[in-house]
Amino acid sequence: MFSRLLNWSQHLRARLPALLPSSCALCGCDSSATVCEGCRTQFFAQRTHRCARCAMTLADASASECGDCLKQPPAFDATIVATDYAPPADRLVLALKFGSRLELAPLFAGMLRDAMLNAPKTKLPQLLTATPLGRRRLMERGFNQALEIARPLSRALGVELDARLVMRQRDTQAQSLLHPDERRKNMRDAFSVRPDAIDRLRGLHIGLVDDVITTGETLNELAATLKRFGAARVTNFVFARTPQK
Numbered sequence: 001m002f003s004r005l006l007n008w009s010q011h012l013r014a015r016l017p018a019l020l021p022s023s024c025a026l027c028g029c030d031s032s033a034t035v036c037e038g039c040r041t042q043f044f045a046q047r048t049h050r051c052a053r054c055a056m057t058l059a060d061a062s063a064s065e066c067g068d069c070l071k072q073p074p075a076f077d078a079t080i081v082a083t084d085y086a087p088p089a090d091r092l093v094l095a096l097k098f099g100s101r102l103e104l105a106p107l108f109a110g111m112l113r114d115a116m117l118n119a120p121k122t123k124l125p126q127l128l129t130a131t132p133l134g135r136r137r138l139m140e141r142g143f144n145q146a147l148e149i150a151r152p153l154s155r156a157l158g159v160e161l162d163a164r165l166v167m168r169q170r171d172t173q174a175q176s177l178l179h180p181d182e183r184r185k186n187m188r189d190a191f192s193v194r195p196d197a198i199d200r201l202r203g204l205h206i207g208l209v210d211d212v213i214t215t216g217e218t219l220n221e222l223a224a225t226l227k228r229f230g231a232a233r234v235t236n237f238v239f240a241r242t243p244q245k
């Protein structure tokens, strides 16, 4: 009971800044927008040519997929990202995740919508969901940052969100702490589809929302799970992409 109360107060505190006059989360100038127009132009206006499947930066403008995806295609079909996970976007990601700056989530969603519009070949998914957080991590943090991004993205794209489509079967170790060889093993059978959602999943194009993609192992396992249960296609919507796997 106490932990539930504590969680609720964390939740309230996290939502409060959105109600107060704000300053730019990057340069600190007075701004009603979460990130001011100047910072958006300076840091996020540049378009990058990326692998259509995993969103890795591609030097060859005529290539549509990276060598890794061509060699060993992941279970997901496409990835939309808004920016690289590099300064200053990494600060925004950390501020949302660990600083509870939930007002950043609609900004991330807006940038993802813009990125989607700039990738004309990408098809709109029929249903959105978010990478689920383990129970323990959800208790500690009080919110799931991926779901916080998915809610405004669902509204921006006009695509229904099923927040609990996929469940985490168990708490996994943080992927960033593991050796690359151990990451796939760590994620194996980590997810399952909610039993009453299995029927509606069949044949659908699912949009998976997350804050950061690094090796893509978590999203690969999620997409593999969705497809095992009948999803026809999976597109990832991820705010930031680590430039190296």
Ligand SMILES: [Zn+2]
Pocket: 024, 025, 026, 027, 028, 029, 035, 036, 037, 038, 039, 040
């Ligand atoms: Zn600024």
Ligand SMILES: [Zn+2]
Pocket: 051, 052, 053, 054, 055, 056, 065, 066, 067, 068, 069, 070
């Ligand atoms: Zn790729």
